[in-house]
Amino acid sequence: MAFRSLPQTRQAGSTDSASNDPYAPLQNAPSDRPFVIAQLGQSLDGRIATSTGESQWINCDGALDHVHRLRALVDAVVVGVGTAVADNPLLNVRRVEGRSPARVVIDPWGRLPPDSHCLRDDGVRRLLVRSVDVDVPAGCEAIKINARDRKVSPKEIVASLFERGLRRILIEGGSRTISEFIDADALDRLHVLVAPIIIGSGKAGLSLNPVGKLSEARRPRTHVHMLPGGDVLFDCEMRSPS
Numbered sequence: 001m002a003f004r005s006l007p008q009t010r011q012a013g014s015t016d017s018a019s020n021d022p023y024a025p026l027q028n029a030p031s032d033r034p035f036v037i038a039q040l041g042q043s044l045d046g047r048i049a050t051s052t053g054e055s056q057w058i059n060c061d062g063a064l065d066h067v068h069r070l071r072a073l074v075d076a077v078v079v080g081v082g083t084a085v086a087d088n089p090l091l092n093v094r095r096v097e098g099r100s101p102a103r104v105v106i107d108p109w110g111r112l113p114p115d116s117h118c119l120r121d122d123g124v125r126r127l128l129v130r131s132v133d134v135d136v137p138a139g140c141e142a143i144k145i146n147a148r149d150r151k152v153s154p155k156e157i158v159a160s161l162f163e164r165g166l167r168r169i170l171i172e173g174g175s176r177t178i179s180e181f182i183d184a185d186a187l188d189r190l191h192v193l194v195a196p197i198i199i200g201s202g203k204a205g206l207s208l209n210p211v212g213k214l215s216e217a218r219r220p221r222t223h224v225h226m227l228p229g230g231d232v233l234f235d236c237e238m239r240s241p242s
């Protein structure tokens with residue numbers, strides 16, 4: 001896929017070739033630890049859905065291709081049950097060449113309908129992160145992780161997936177799920193795909209623990225790419241020093 005890299009505007013980033021290829025960090029991910037990337041498609045004003053919940057599609061075809069390319073490069077794609085219920089996604093690779101990853105739904109209380117598309121048996125592993133003992137559909141694997149204050153630790157989720165042979169992990173959404181991973185410092189990389197549309201209300205892409213001062217805000221080293229179709233990809237190094 002053709003990408004046009006823009007000059008880095010905010011941070012003095014490295015000039016190595018990896019900074020010009022948004023897929024290189026995944027392709028070169030270390031083999032001895034998990035590598036976690038999240039993606040979020042949003043409007044110029046940071047919305048991922050309208051006030052009535054309409055979200056398909058904010059981003060352009062180039063951004064959708066990008067998400068499928070990421071899926072093809074990971075071992076597992078993870079969504080929260082909110083997304084699995086709202087969008088009923090297939091979570092497979094269709095728009096580019098490549099293998100579909102294992103599908104993981106964070107569903108602590110067992111509210112995902114068993115006939116959800118992401119649970120269908122197409123030969124790909126399907127895993128459910130649960131905090132309660134609820135039967136999982138035939139052929140699916142349960143990962144039991146206790147919740148604290150109704151939160152499941154993202155780092156425990158990642159460690160459990162790694163134990164099961166799933167090393168490169170894509171957190172595909174939605175808002176709460178990605179926010180929990182950022183607040184827990186559980187991401188290596190964050191891809192924010194910004195579409196030139198202003199929605200003005202509706203669901204925000206991220207909702208993080210509040211900071212009082214800008215100096216406390218995260219300011220990751222970021223590489224910027226123009227996608228075919230007009231969206232802009234911000235590829236953020238979440239483990240780089242601010």
Ligand SMILES: NC(=O)c1ccc[n+]([C@@H]2O[C@H](COP(=O)([O-])OP(=O)(O)OC[C@H]3O[C@@H](n4cnc5c(N)ncnc54)[C@H](OP(=O)(O)O)[C@@H]3O)[C@@H](O)[C@H]2O)c1
Binds near residue numbers: 107109176
């Ligand atoms: N633009 C994009 O790139 C993109 C991508 C994906 C989805 N979306 C949109 O995002 C929206 C859904 O986002 P959302 O924030 O409502 O839902 P979500 O993040 O998909 O799912 C949130 C739910 O998953 C469970 N969950 C996830 N992480 C958890 C954790 N660490 N600990 C405990 N529970 C956890 C909780 O389930 P319980 O509620 O059962 O406790 C939580 O309420 C939809 O409109 C969808 O279209 C947009």
